[in-house]
Amino acid sequence: MRALLFLFLLTGSVAVAQVPAAGRPRPLADTARLRRHLQYLTTTAQPRNYQHPAVLDSVAGYLRRQLQAAGAREVAEQPYAVGEHTYRNVIGSFGPAVGPRLVVGAHYDVCGEQPGADDNGTGVAALLELARLLGQQPALPYRIDLVAYTLEEPPFFRTPNMGSYVHAAALRAAGVPVRGMVALEMLGYFDDRRGSQRYPFGPLKFIYGSRGNYVTVAQKFGNGRFGRQFARRYRRGARLPVKQFKAPAWLPGIDFSDHLNYWHFGYSAVLLTDTAFYRNPSYHQPTDGLARLDMRRLGLAVEALLAAVLPGPTDL
Structure with missing residues (x-):
């Protein structure tokens, strides 16, 4: 993911959501599992970039096994050739086989030589933990596809x-x-210190605050009913601060991830993020x-x- 340049210039909403009502227990994320996924991803033999297709294949195999263990109805690969190498998305499906579907995705490659x-x-860890939690749910009324993408980073x-x-084109x-x-896209770095959250223009900290203690739901204007519904539900269900930003699609930064x-x-489509280099x-x-990540808030x-x-009441 690149910058979210100018994203904070547009009108946004801020909410600290409440704990769910009594009598509706929330399935809890397993931070130990999140840590184990991250330990695996950050200690591969070589960095998981396009120059190491064998490493990317091994990561794809790990993702496939984890999705199967989570109880996905179907796990499939979506291979495609780039030059002399084959790369692959990994897709885990929950819910019915046919009908409209919701896609949740994260890329598993990195930029350059870094963990x-x-x-x-x-x-990716969030995607796998979401899979485990979905696997514990009763029958879903619509299909949810969890997709791990490759080749999101430069030069691609x-x-x-x-x-x-490749995935979106195949759906169409x-x-x-x-x-x-x-x-x-980046959900694990938080910093409660004043001045830890940066913006393209300094005075914006007086509007949005200077502490990097929140997650952001970002989307373009005219993103449709799904975007509004997702942002509302995410804020309502969150036990950490959430900020929502909307901007024209042509603004640099608003589309700097897989949702573009x-x-x-x-x-x-929407982007869920910790704001990348504006904080980290x-x-x-x-x-x-x-070591720099916050497992509890992830x-x-x-x-x-x-x-x-x-699904909410309007989806049944």
């Missing part, structure tokens, strides 16, 4: 070789109805390691995600 704990190990960003482009070609898409390809094919000084650096972000993707 990529926050970028995007946290997104903004090209048809992105795993998210098959005429699959999509309820919406959620991109998980779903917009390209006409699907409603180790963005795209060798210091982006596990777990809270996953729990709110579960609450947001499960």
